[in-house]
Amino acid sequence: MKREDLESRILELLDGNASVERAAELEQILRSDPQARSVYRTLSRLHSALGARYEGKAEVETIFPARFQRSTPSTSRWLLGGSIAAAAVLMIAFLMFRKGPAVSDAVAYRLSPGAVCEVSYANGSKASHGDNLSNGAQVNLLGGSFECSLRNGAHLVIEGPAEFYLQDQNHLVLERGVGWFQIPQTAKGFSVSTNELEVIDQGSEFGVLSLSKGPDQVHVLSGKVALTTRIGSRTSEVLTAGQVRVVNHDGTLLPLPPNPGRFRSTLPGEMPYLYFNFDKVDRTGKIQVEGNLPGANVIQAHLIGDDPTSRLVPGAVGNAISFGEGEGAWIDTNWSGFNGNTPRSAAFWFKFEKDAQKTGLVPAAIAWGDPDNHFNRKWKVWFPRDSGDGELHACISFGGDRFYDSHVLDDGHWHHLAAIYTGKTHEDGLPDCSLYLDGELCKLEHQFGAGGKPYTNTVDTLTGGPGDGPLRMGYGITPDLPKFEGMLDEIYIYQGVIDEKIINSLRAAGPPVGGD
């Protein structure tokens, strides 16, 4: 065949205009002739490049998390077509699960203490707290756990952070999070899908992990399910009790050992928390860590500094630690802290003598995360001196965004502080947080941190990486940084949002306002 004819036949195929017979003839030629295949590949690349070029400029503001975009993406025009596709991937993955509201079949749901949950619908309406859950509900569980029994008897508990969509009473889409499902015979056929798999009940109890940092998994606790992957090879398998599968990148399924304790089948009665009790600090500086946060029993805290026992002073409740004695001290832990935009609260007693902490750089009372001030990647509760009035104030810092209270605090008295972050964002993009001083809600003033306006307001506390600090208290003891010149007592850290009732109960054991 002449070269010109071959190219014409190839272009005819690429344009979608070849008949079945002509396409089959061309395939025979291409299969038998490597040079013809080379011509084909060159023309197909040209055809693709022309398609990408003319697909037009579009917003490259992608929904890849904004924090990972370069400030000046060097996308050339021919990448934009693909960038549109790439940029739309996650949005399409989200939208492909969205359907219009089906027939309403509202059911009640419950949240664990301190959970933060937003429910919305395709028509833009948002559910208020206490409303029932209807078909078509899009649920954003920022923190805590969610429990619900559907009309058909299907019972589910979802652990946050999670996002899921109740398509109808027989189908739930778990976009992100961990879910436990118990399906009675009346609900047989109930299905759960994630981006990577679909599980269809056949009379069972099962758990699903839809992870953002790993492949999705299904654990069958009892009964039987039919499992199909939604990517790659689209593998299907029927699983029985005790079997666990993880989705491989090519869509096949790989076995994992069973982990029956992984899934929560009831709501926790209490908000998960850690409690640092300074009543007993031994000579090595080891501090007692209590609480019901999963993994609390392996969390260790140590007071780093000379002669730890000499730092115990009468506190708001029992003993407190005075960090500023002598050369100073701080508390180190092996707990990485809550990450991302997980809702959190920190509540503790503190005391500063007059004129304490008169330094330019101030260590934190409580902090963890990435210290870079150009982003909101840390969680820090501290007491800086105002550069204007010179007074010592309480502050919540995420890194770029900071929120200051106006009360002057170095008065030599014990005060109680509760710092709360809900995981939500205001319409202006600022993180939703609050401070309670001695049980009273404070009016906060927003300022930017040392790095100026952050590159993005998104709160994404980073933990576990080489530059990310674990939880530390009174930290700042380096050759260049001063010591924390205050006292801390009864430190509680909650995974969730504490309310005024909890704050008042924490304060109840301590001294009254203005007391020593």
Add this chain to the structure above:
Amino acid sequence: MPSHSNSDVDYPHLMPPDPTERLQSFVQLITQHQSALRAYIVTLLPGSPSVADVLQETNMVLWKKRESLREDSEFLNWAFTVARYEVMHHRDRLRRDGRVVFSNQMIELLADEEAQSAASNSRDVSMDALDDCIAKLSRKEQELIEFRYTPGKSLEQYADHTGASASSLRIALMRIRRNLKLCVESKIALGTR
């Protein structure tokens, strides 16, 4: 003191040294190779209207599985593997719909050859070379190419617009694209783009 680990992601286990930098690097990889991925899919699914869908689904899997990528240098081969599976899935659907598709053997043959040339710089059509070559076309030829490849436009519309017959425009389009191919190849061979 040991940090608290997350056993949910111990299999497969890959914790990047710096999560933020790693993700920035991954976004850059996926952006840089979009054109190559698109061309790969077009090569395996000629004439298919599903190229954008397959590319989107491929991107979705790549993003979701980004922690599986061990070395940046493996990205394109890894991405081609994912794309190949998505192509095979779409191919089955297209065949059911009665559309023209390559046989499995042909797709495998082309996919293997594309994967072998993945590291070669000559595999991609240089956009700058293409721009230069399009600039050499006459205005009418540029219009014809634009109508053919712009979503929402068609040769039939151009035929109505110019009064030419659609069949003559198709012949002209074939010639223009053959010439573009020659032009781009010569620029690449000369190293001018």
